[in-house]
Amino acid sequence: MINVFIAFWKSITFVDIIEFLGTFAFAVSGIRMASAKSLDWFGAVVVGFVTATGGGTLRDLLLGLTPFWMLSSVYIWCTIFALFFVILFRKILVRLNNTFLWFDSIGLGLFVVVGTEKALHLDYPFWVVVFMATITGVVGGIIRDTLINEIPAIFKQELYALACIFGVIIYYFLLQLNVGIVLVQIVTAVSVFVIRLIATHYKLGLPTLKNED
Numbered sequence: 001m002i003n004v005f006i007a008f009w010k011s012i013t014f015v016d017i018i019e020f021l022g023t024f025a026f027a028v029s030g031i032r033m034a035s036a037k038s039l040d041w042f043g044a045v046v047v048g049f050v051t052a053t054g055g056g057t058l059r060d061l062l063l064g065l066t067p068f069w070m071l072s073s074v075y076i077w078c079t080i081f082a083l084f085f086v087i088l089f090r091k092i093l094v095r096l097n098n099t100f101l102w103f104d105s106i107g108l109g110l111f112v113v114v115g116t117e118k119a120l121h122l123d124y125p126f127w128v129v130v131f132m133a134t135i136t137g138v139v140g141g142i143i144r145d146t147l148i149n150e151i152p153a154i155f156k157q158e159l160y161a162l163a164c165i166f167g168v169i170i171y172y173f174l175l176q177l178n179v180g181i182v183l184v185q186i187v188t189a190v191s192v193f194v195i196r197l198i199a200t201h202y203k204l205g206l207p208t209l210k211n212e213d
Contacts, residue, residue, distance in 0.1 A: 014182050015117050018189065019056075019068070022110030023075050026052040027082035029104040030144045032093060035086060037148050044086075047147055049079045052107070054140035059115055059132050063122060101200060104141065104153070108160075109192035111136045112167040113185045126172065134164040137192075159199035162206070167192035 030051030034044040053075060057067040069075040086093060093099045115136030119129040138154045138161055145152040154160045170191045174184040199205060 014185060015114060018110050018185060019114050020074065020078060022107045022114060023052040023078045024082050024085075025103045025110065026107035026140055027079040028086060029100055029107060030140075031079075031083055031086045032100050032103065033144065033148055033150075035090070039148075041083065045079055045083055047144055048082055049076065050147065051140045051144040052079060052082075054143040055111060055136040055138060056114070056140075058139050059118065059136045062135070063118065063124075063132065065118075101197070105193045105196040107140075108137045108163065108196060109167065109189035111140075112164045112192050113171070113189050116168055116171050116188070117185075126168075130165055130168045133168045134161055137161075137164045159195060159205055163192050163195040163199065166195055 027048035030048040031044045034047040039047065053067070053069045057069070060067045112133045115133035116129055118136075119132035124132070141160075142152040142154060159166075167188050171184055171188045174187060179187075
């Protein structure tokens, strides 16, 4: 039993850890929004799960891969864990006004790294990598917002998708400097997180399309 656990632990890569943390962060953001809409536990798990896996599912389908969550039950258990995390710390999460923003931004940064890694591993060109990283980061949120009858955040929040694009550029730039891959992954995830927070705080974004009278 111990040998099996050791072998399993050795098989885990840093990208696996990033993907798990990203799943948890996005699941928490989805469940937190579901609770604001007074959904029951099942509805909250569904919203949390699609938030965490929606982008990666579309990415894998486009890349001709089996959706990642179908290869391991860890992602549904991660979502269930996120549900109980929100239940146990509900009062704290409610008092923190920026809870959703923080968890959503953490998930965004981590999933940009995962999307970038998967597309690069299959030797796709830069522009495809940008699309795959952005899809990984934003599609789950689009599905979440649609399910709870909200305008998707990507269409109204500051530099949501652009933060993903900047993240891929940073990743490529650091690779060209021969920076260690783990450090590249960490810096990229943190950069996307920080860009999103700064853009939200200072209301930085693209011009809105206005209807002419």
